[in-house]
Amino acid sequence: MDYDVIVLGVGGMGSATCDHLAGRGVRVLGLEQFDIGHDRGSSHGDTRIIRKAYFEHPDYVPLLHKAYRGWDDLAQDAGEALFDRCGLLLVGQPHRALISGARRAAEEHELVLQEVPISEVERRFPGLVLSPGMTVLWEGDAGYLCVEACVRAAASRAARRGAAIRAAERVLRWTATAEGVEVTCAGATYRAERLVICGGPWAGELLAGLRLPLSVRRKVQLWFPTRGGLYAREHGFPVFAMQSEEGFFYGFPSLDGATIKVAEHTGGDVVARPEVAERALQPGDVARVAAFIVEHLPGIEHRPTRHAVCFYTMTPDEHFIIDRHPVHAQVCFAAGFSGHGFKFAPIVGSILADLALTGTTAEPSGFLRLSRFQGF
Ligand SMILES: Cc1cc2nc3c(=O)[nH]c(=O)nc-3n(C[C@H](O)[C@H](O)[C@H](O)COP(=O)(O)OP(=O)(O)OC[C@H]3O[C@@H](n4cnc5c(N)ncnc54)[C@H](O)[C@@H]3O)c2cc1C
Known part of the structure; x- marks a missing residue:
């Protein structure tokens, strides 16, 4: 096996997932079709709001406490002002x-x-x-995150922790195999035990077989x-x-x-x-x-x-989907962030690392499972 885990998409969620996986000492490869911190997907435009009194649903609040700690930790490591608590x-x-x-x-x-x-x-x-x-x-404890700088800081720390991050490497397809997964790009095929898909607005096509409600x-x-x-x-x-x-x-x-x-x-x-x-x-x-x-x-x-x-x-209910693939246990994914996901990236990265490495997570994210939608 070339890697323990491949992360498909190194945007908001993928950069945090690479960071967490590398921090846990596993061999991780992050594949990104554009550059890191690009302006073609969902994680650009200078700023993103971060707040805790979560009107969308109170169940997000325990996750937000951890996300706040994650951003502070990343900012401190990066030596950059990524998070401004301007209120x-x-x-x-x-x-x-x-x-x-x-x-x-x-x-x-x-x-x-x-x-x-x-x-x-x-x-x-x-x-x-x-x-x-x-x-x-x-x-008063709310504010904004510097979105592209956050993505770059998470990807850089992942690389410092040993992750291989490949920009300008578009994934053409992935296949579940008896040993794990095979991920095919134009110039290379990579093998790993597990795959995490963080495709942002491309998630629907990367998981086309599931016909996700996105x-x-x-x-x-x-x-x-x-x-x-x-x-x-x-x-x-x-x-x-x-x-x-x-x-x-x-x-x-x-x-x-x-x-x-x-x-x-x-x-x-x-x-x-x-x-x-x-x-x-x-x-x-x-x-x-x-x-x-x-x-x-x-x-x-x-x-x-x-x-x-x-x-x-x-998603139809505007809540995220973070789960294992219902058919291929070696694949997990996060999708459908419905315009409010960026602030959660550090905790989403941690949950995805849990799912990839152990198949389950102790984080209170059960309300975000795919099975809440009919037919899954
Ligand atoms: C205008 C706007 C305002 C927002 N405001 C807020 C806000 O204030 N607060 C907040 O918390 N959230 C906000 N959000 C939502 C938040 O930004 C998104 O939920 C979050 O950035 C999504 O991250 P992601 O990793 O899912 O997607 P992305 O960051 O887009 O990452 C997906 C990555 O996968 C890569 N990829 C896809 N297919 C392939 C392939 N085949 N091969 C290789 N790589 C591939 C893409 O290139 C991309 O880099 C806003 C979103 C928008 C658009």
Whole structure:
């Protein structure tokens, strides 16, 4: 056998999985079709929100505690500021999932989540205009991750720990064998006892035999010029997420002093595969975010100067799938991160390392198993 484990895809989850496997002393090969930290999949665009009062489901919170520790550890090892705890404002009507779900997660897991009057928010952050009737919650321990730097840091540490990381090595197919797996690329075939598939928006085709319930959505991140320093990180502007009848929008503090990234979490066109998605900015990509800016962020020009197309890989219930392959026990995979997975990468990498090496995990991730969907 050439390797103990092959990791197919070295993006957000694959880089963390290589890092964990190498840290456990196994011979690991990570295969990535592009470069490490590229902009073709789901892990690019400078920043990702990280938070713990998880409105999507309180069961994620124990995993988040571990993910936080994982990011701090990686940042310390890398000697890089990968994780900025700038704080997060959650804004929405109290009955909407963003607010009610965050409160529920905070209560169940005793997290600090502070309600702040609108007048105080607008005084503290004059760049924000909030609608009457909105509830605002402040999570001080939340912030953002520097997404490409995180991927590169995890892959670099994996390599320092002995992993072989091959960029520009596209996997054409994988085959389960009596001894393990065979993974075929254009110039070489690799053999290993186990395979971990972290294909992001390509997961559906890499696991085509399973007919996973996944759909890929084209999402556009937009950077708008700011006027003055109202949104500057150094002036304390935080990350924000706002849910209303118009949609779900979010944004980050200005990191370059000139632009801020604002995007819509809702919506996005379904695409058959990432390769066929339009990369150029389309007129419809801006209108809804621009309308949000006009209403809530008066210090920003509403014509973007930069954009990045990225992909959400959605499951029907918008929760992740992390499991062993139901037919081939030597294969496990993580997919369907539904636009909110990046913050979990260190704990997902640890769970996948457990599944690859022992077939099971002690982490509380049973709610993310494939069998919750009918027919699996
Ligand atoms: C616009 C946007 C905003 C988001 N915001 C947040 C946020 O604020 N917070 C948060 O936590 N999450 C967020 N997410 C979600 C998060 O970024 C993703 O869930 C996460 O990055 C997915 O990681 P992944 O490893 O599954 O996919 P990827 O990082 O895309 O990795 C998959 C890798 O597999 C490789 N690959 C695929 N096929 C092959 C092959 N045949 N051979 C070799 N390599 C292959 C790909 O090239 C790629 O590098 C957001 C996502 C988007 C698109």
